Amino acid sequence: MQVSEAFEFTHEDRKSIYQCIENSDGPISAEEVRESLRLDPSGFRHHVAILKRDGLVEERGGRLRATFEGSDEADEETFDAEGLSFTIRPAIETDRSGLVGVIRQVAGGKTYTVAESVADIIDHEETVVQSSPVRSRMFFVATVSDEVVGWIHLESPELEKLSHTAELTLGVLEEYQGHGIGGHLLDRGLDWAEEKGYEKLYNSIPSTNEDAIDFFEAHGGEIEAVREDHYKYEGEYIDEVMTALEP
Known part of the structure; x- marks a missing residue:
């Protein structure tokens, strides 16, 4: 089961962003994700920041990938x-x-x-x-x-x-x-x-x-x-x- 199906997202745009990253063949640029979902830049950055904080996404060299770790209370x-x-x-x-x-x-x-x-x-x-x-x-x-x-x-x-x-x-x-x-x-x-x-x-x-x-x-x-x-x-x-x- 994919994480996007098991994890309870609190915002639909955030879930869509995660699914887009999760379903990509490899690391994908943030701009590709934003443009494919037609999200405004400010809201997109906010949702990506939350996904990073919760350990679901990481960014390296401007490219995003799913980490499948979930939130870390520590x-x-x-x-x-x-x-x-x-x-x-x-x-x-x-x-x-x-x-x-x-x-x-x-x-x-x-x-x-x-x-x-x-x-x-x-x-x-x-x-x-x-x-x-x-x-x-x-x-x-x-x-x-x-x-x-x-x-x-x-x-x-x-x-x-x-x-x-x-x-x-x-x-x-x-x-x-x-x-x-x-x-x-x-x-x-x-x-x-x-x-x-x-x-x-x-x-x-x-x-x-x-x-x-x-x-x-x-x-x-x-x-x-x-x-x-x-x-x-x-x-x-x-x-x-x-x-x-x-x-």
């Missing part, structure tokens, strides 16, 4: 801390606007330059999570009532000499700090990095963001380098502090 973890319930899970395409907004809100107030550039990139690229021969990028988000309140981002160029390292950014909205969300996000990112074989993760932080530096040191990070006057913010020069973590 991908999503819910925590309760001091009266706050939050969930940590992989980011999906429909998180894009919330993710960009949270990163910009956190980064702007702390002059977190690297994170600001990440927000700009995902705001304009087609996919939030990326895996290609050139670059690999992963996001996990923290949500409260389905709203994104924090993130961890890990990214690495697929170059042999750098394949053991990845850059990370992490942040939580100020009103949700103090509940352990950042620690759980970091744990999730470290677990993922270890599974993928990374040996060291780097985070570049402006020296003025003392809370972030203290956070990483409290979670096992070490300061490996300081670049003096690396940033210029409102006419003032700010050092860059590079922290390193091992999964």
Whole structure:
């Protein structure tokens, strides 16, 4: 029996997309699927993101294939801390606007330059999570009532000499700090990095963001380098502090 016959889909368009991918002779381009079903691009991307999240579809090199695995509850973890319930899970395409907004809100107030550039990139690229021969990028988000309140981002160029390292950014909205969300996000990112074989993760932080530096040191990070006057913010020069973590 095909998965599309046994799995209970909550939307007919989503089922049609899965059936089209499932019935293809091999990996099929996303555009071929969308055009064959005559779906609008926005709705199509949303449904594909849900299928990816539920483990039914994966995308490589712009081509989709059915994975026949079904949903994996281990991908999503819910925590309760001091009266706050939050969930940590992989980011999906429909998180894009919330993710960009949270990163910009956190980064702007702390002059977190690297994170600001990440927000700009995902705001304009087609996919939030990326895996290609050139670059690999992963996001996990923290949500409260389905709203994104924090993130961890890990990214690495697929170059042999750098394949053991990845850059990370992490942040939580100020009103949700103090509940352990950042620690759980970091744990999730470290677990993922270890599974993928990374040996060291780097985070570049402006020296003025003392809370972030203290956070990483409290979670096992070490300061490996300081670049003096690396940033210029409102006419003032700010050092860059590079922290390193091992999964």
